[in-house]
Amino acid sequence: MMRKTQVILIDDLDGSSADRTIQFSLNGSAFEIDLSEANAQRLEKAMAPFIDKASKVTRGARKGQRPAVEGRSFSQAVRLWAKEQGITVPDRGRVPNGVIDQYNAAH
Numbered sequence: 001m002m003r004k005t006q007v008i009l010i011d012d013l014d015g016s017s018a019d020r021t022i023q024f025s026l027n028g029s030a031f032e033i034d035l036s037e038a039n040a041q042r043l044e045k046a047m048a049p050f051i052d053k054a055s056k057v058t059r060g061a062r063k064g065q066r067p068a069v070e071g072r073s074f075s076q077a078v079r080l081w082a083k084e085q086g087i088t089v090p091d092r093g094r095v096p097n098g099v100i101d102q103y104n105a106a107h
Contacts, residue, residue, distance in 0.1 A: 005080055005083065007079070009034045009076075010091075010092065011035050011036045011039055012033050012035065013033075013035065013039050018034035018035055018036055019037045019040065020034070020037070021033070021034050021075075021076070022035055022043065024047075034092070078100055078103045079091070081106070082095075082099050082103065
């Protein structure tokens with residue numbers, strides 16, 4: 001049986017079609033948001049003065065963390081895999097840690 005699963009990104013701000021997923025961190029917490037190009041530019045413009053004055057933090061390689069997924073974000077890959085396994089996951093927001101653990105164990 002052939003099956004085709006299609007992931008459609010929805011802008012988390014206004015519900016329109018999203019063009020990309022942006023990841024950022026603030027106060028030690030990592031975030032991910034799906035945005036249209038216009039909203040992504042708004043976010044980048046708003047953050048630009050702060051980023052221009054900030055120091056970039058580099059991290060060493062971490063063992064046991066999420067594998068690289070080419071062509072799409074990690075969360076999208078986990079959601080797609082979970083749905084194929086019959087696991088219920090939200091279309092937006094944070095993917096439950098238990099689902100991420102199952103994904104990592106399977107890969």
